[in-house]
Amino acid sequence: MNLFPIALPALTEAAAEPPSGDVGNPATDFLQGLLPEAVPWWMLTLLGAGLAFAAVMLFVTVIAMFSVWLERKVAGHIQVRLGPMRVGGWHGWAQSIADGVKLLLKEDLAPEGSDKVLFKLAPMLVLATALATFVALPFAPGLVIADVDLGVFFILAVSSVTTIGVIMAGWGSNNKWSVYGAMREAAQVASYEIPLGLSLLPPILYFGSFSLVDASAQQAGIGAWAETSGQWFGMAWYILDPTRWLVSIPSFLIFFIALLAETKRAPFDLPESESELVAGFHTEYSGMRFSFFFLEEYAAMFVMGIVGVCFWFGGYSFPGITALEPGPLLTFLSILSFTVKGLLMVFVMMWVRWTLPRIRIDQVMSLGYKYLTPLALALVFVASLIEYFAFVIAG
Amino acid sequence: MTVATPPREARNQRSYWGNVFSALRSTAAGMRITFRYLWSKPVTIQYPDEKLPTDDRYRGIHYLEQDLCICCDACAKACPIDCIEMDATRHGKELEWHQFELDYQKCMFCELCVYPCPKDCIHMGKEYAFVTEDRGELLLDLLTWKGLTEQQKIRIAEAEARKAAKAAARKKKEAEAAEPPAAGEPPAGGEDKEDA
Secondary structure (H helix, E strand, O other), X not given: OOOOOOXXXXXXXXXXXXXXXXXXXXXXXXXXHHOOOOOOHHHHHHHHHHHHHHHHHHHHHHHHHHHXXXXXXXXXXXXXXXXXXXXXXXXXXXXXXXXXXXXXXXXXXXXXXXXXXXXXXXXXXXXXXXXXXXXXXXXXXXXXXXXXXXXXXXXXXXXXXXXXXXXXXXXXXXXXXXXXXXXXXXXXXXXXXXXXHHHOHHHHHHHOOOOXXXXXXXXXXXXXXXXXXXXXXXXXXXXXXXXXXHHHHHHHHHHHHHHHHHOOOOOOOHHHOHHHHOOHHHOOOOHHHHHHHHHHHHHHHHHHHHHHHHHHOOOOOOOXXXXXXXXXXXXXXXXXXXXXXXXXXXXXXXXXXXXXXOOOHHHHHHHHHHHHXXXXXXXXHHHHHHHHHHHHHHO | OOOOOOHHHHHHOOOHHHXXXXXXXXXXXXXXXXXXXXXXXXXXXXXXXXXXXXXXXXXXXXXXXXXXXXXXXXXXXXXXXXXXXXEEEEEOOEEEEEEEEEEOOOOOOOOOOOOOOOOOOEEEOOOOOOOOOOHHHHEEEOOOOOOOOHHHHHXXXXXXXXXXXXXXXXXXXXXXXXXXXXXXXHHHHHHHHHHO
């Protein structure tokens, strides 16, 4: 049973028949085993949705808190400092928890003359979109909250709603710096949606599916793609296919640059450039509302990193893991591999942030429109040709 | 875009692909450098837990070898801002101390009090973190070593141990000098040095 039955027509044969076999929602399946038969289906669905939401919320919070701590450690060590060392004992591991508690206790302020409704709604909207994107991520074989056929499309669409939240925050704050930040965000995100979407097309053409679940299963050699599991020690990762290097490597680079701009990370952190705009769109926010923006940033980084991992680096697959029998061990190791890969991507984003200086808004625009978009378009063309000839050769 | 570019800049402008490759190359170079720094040893330390070693000549808070001191007032006279106060009563060879106070509200750590001491009993210590909430506590009584840190007490104990070892060595030398009268010359010179 699909929790979010977005009934979209299947684009390809592969998308129409998911290889993982079981498309049931793991949360509802789990509850079905626990509850008596007499429970009506709608209650099961609601309870399953609640369980899935709780799991996602917990996962996102833990990942975001860990990322914040990691960011501060990475920043510290790149600048030959130590970073947080005090809270919690070992290398300040509890720093994010302490910060969270502090933010929870802060006063919830709204500036005078601000649009109270927009101001209070914006952080919720922003966080909700970040949480919603986790729905389509395949954590392990068969473990996805909603097996959306157009998984990437869903993630890109929902994550771009964040922009609306940011504009609401900037406008509602009654602060010129916030409006500047929000406008920059709008311009930047609207520009970089194009290369981001285009750079995802080569892997989509390769896998013949928009679904992250299909892409992961295909690269892990699961289900209908079991015959590929012999390659590369059980990995049929897109980035490891030498016949596609001409497109896979440049498209990944373009994807990575565009995702930095999408997630407002340095060197594209113009919406909140602290040296010019105080803190951009979240200047006026305090306490928990501020931390929602923070949480969203790290959650979005993780989700975007996972999109990259699912399409180029084999999703949850890892040598040796996918050869295991389906079971709790496989699921656990897959989730571990998935999380570690996502955090590695997040680490690279941090590494970029602490290396490169922020670029000017005209440079952002010129990079997006004059370099990334045409290159991504050319790559889509080349990738189409390659996939066509590969299809012809394969017969 | 209509701004006229100077000819020199125009020559330096890269082509489209030149821009792409120079961006990739320079980003890679920068990332390599930051990655190297990421694994280098941090230069900062966890201050209150560990401290940077102070130089041997560092002029921190004074310490006084009280039983050597003869209350001659030389250091107080040498002090350019009069921040040393001392007072003692003499009972034969024994001194009954009343006061040896340093006012760290005034002291500028110039070390001028150390040089005139005939007994070499006042020294500049290595302690520098001396923060109090009350100005009165900045009047440090060196006699009772009040307000000194554990580290400083250890240093004083060490200095006293050294002094005791020196005295023992001197006694031994004197005993040796008394026994064989033929080797009287070198120990006599040594004694002169000790006095100076």
